[in-house]
Amino acid sequence: MRSDVTFNSEELRELLNLWYMNIKLKKVQAAEKLKTEVSEQLAKGEANDDVVKLALLIHSRHHILCKNYSEAEKLISQVEGFSPYLKEEHLYYLHLFKGMYLYSTKDYYNAIEEYGEVESYLGYIQDEIEKAEFFDLFASALYYLDYTNRSAIYAEKAIYIYQLYPAYERKLTRTKIMIALNYIDMNEFDLAEEYLHSALQDTSIKYDYMLQVSIYHNLGFLYERKGLFEAAKRYLVKVLKHTEFDNYLSTIYMLTSIAFEEGDFDLGKQYHEKAMDYHKEKPDEDYYWKFKILYVKYVEKENYINVLNNAVEYFEEKNRFYELQTCADELATFYSNERDFERANHFYRLALGHHNNLIMFHSRR
Numbered sequence: 001m002r003s004d005v006t007f008n009s010e011e012l013r014e015l016l017n018l019w020y021m022n023i024k025l026k027k028v029q030a031a032e033k034l035k036t037e038v039s040e041q042l043a044k045g046e047a048n049d050d051v052v053k054l055a056l057l058i059h060s061r062h063h064i065l066c067k068n069y070s071e072a073e074k075l076i077s078q079v080e081g082f083s084p085y086l087k088e089e090h091l092y093y094l095h096l097f098k099g100m101y102l103y104s105t106k107d108y109y110n111a112i113e114e115y116g117e118v119e120s121y122l123g124y125i126q127d128e129i130e131k132a133e134f135f136d137l138f139a140s141a142l143y144y145l146d147y148t149n150r151s152a153i154y155a156e157k158a159i160y161i162y163q164l165y166p167a168y169e170r171k172l173t174r175t176k177i178m179i180a181l182n183y184i185d186m187n188e189f190d191l192a193e194e195y196l197h198s199a200l201q202d203t204s205i206k207y208d209y210m211l212q213v214s215i216y217h218n219l220g221f222l223y224e225r226k227g228l229f230e231a232a233k234r235y236l237v238k239v240l241k242h243t244e245f246d247n248y249l250s251t252i253y254m255l256t257s258i259a260f261e262e263g264d265f266d267l268g269k270q271y272h273e274k275a276m277d278y279h280k281e282k283p284d285e286d287y288y289w290k291f292k293i294l295y296v297k298y299v300e301k302e303n304y305i306n307v308l309n310n311a312v313e314y315f316e317e318k319n320r321f322y323e324l325q326t327c328a329d330e331l332a333t334f335y336s337n338e339r340d341f342e343r344a345n346h347f348y349r350l351a352l353g354h355h356n357n358l359i360m361f362h363s364r365r
Helices: 010-024 028-043 049-065 069-080 088-104 108-124 128-144 148-162 166-185 189-205 209-226 229-239 248-261 265-281 285-298 301-317 321-337 341-352
Strands: none
Touching: 010 028, 010 049, 028 049, 049 069, 049 088, 069 088, 088 108, 088 128, 108 128, 128 148, 128 166, 148 166, 166 189, 166 209, 189 209, 209 229, 209 248, 229 248, 248 265, 248 285, 265 285, 285 301, 285 321, 301 321, 301 341, 321 341
């Protein structure tokens, strides 16, 4: 946050700065304590309107940290109601936090729209790390929407700043991973491998096991994309004991797919069962359908078309455009071969999208 923003008192300024810093560092307990202190100060009724608006915005960011997305949305909407009276600093944080909220709720397209608005207010932000973190966020959102080149550009901007500040070496390592993922999309596998192993070396120097787990996962993804299944499995199995890993189901999905692809159906079934057990503990409907499609494709082939039809209904309802496009395209081909042209035409339309300007994007979870 800018150090020169006008606040009503020095004490409240420090509290807001500390609160925001602890939110960014994901120190939940410290952030909760500071939230209480800020509320107590605001209750005294001495703060001016600008300070109150900033406090509301930071509170929305606090809710995003705690995954209280409905509460975050309420506060963001409240501040949006003041739009004609907001200063540039307010507008910067408003668009930034709204983008973060939309990204967290998987509304990637609108998240990018908000992040695009943020850029015009960067000149009012003096903190270079704040800028780097924005570039980092924008790069991630662009990657999810398959804007590979733009994502790489913003990731490079973040790297340029992070590498100047040794205290942010963990964020630098994470941004190397982002660059690598973009290179995988470009089929620049050698460059991707170089960045991922550089990131892995970073974690070896300063041990960070969860970051290592993320790198193992992405090295597995790299080698799976290259068709080097033995190398992919060597890294992916390292992730299996870390059930707290955010992309755990993605790891199991790749292992399941490789097992079926190699004809090891018993192992594939074991991985599938493991994924379903995990899903019961931590439900993820997107992956439930992805695993269901994968399973019937190889094991219960007679149910494949019925499952694809049901999956299309789910993905359409949830606006999972890439998955919808993929399943609909396959169904269109199937019904065309069956000479059921009415159904084929229906699924071809779905595959092409409902609107002229609909952007199809790959869900990379």
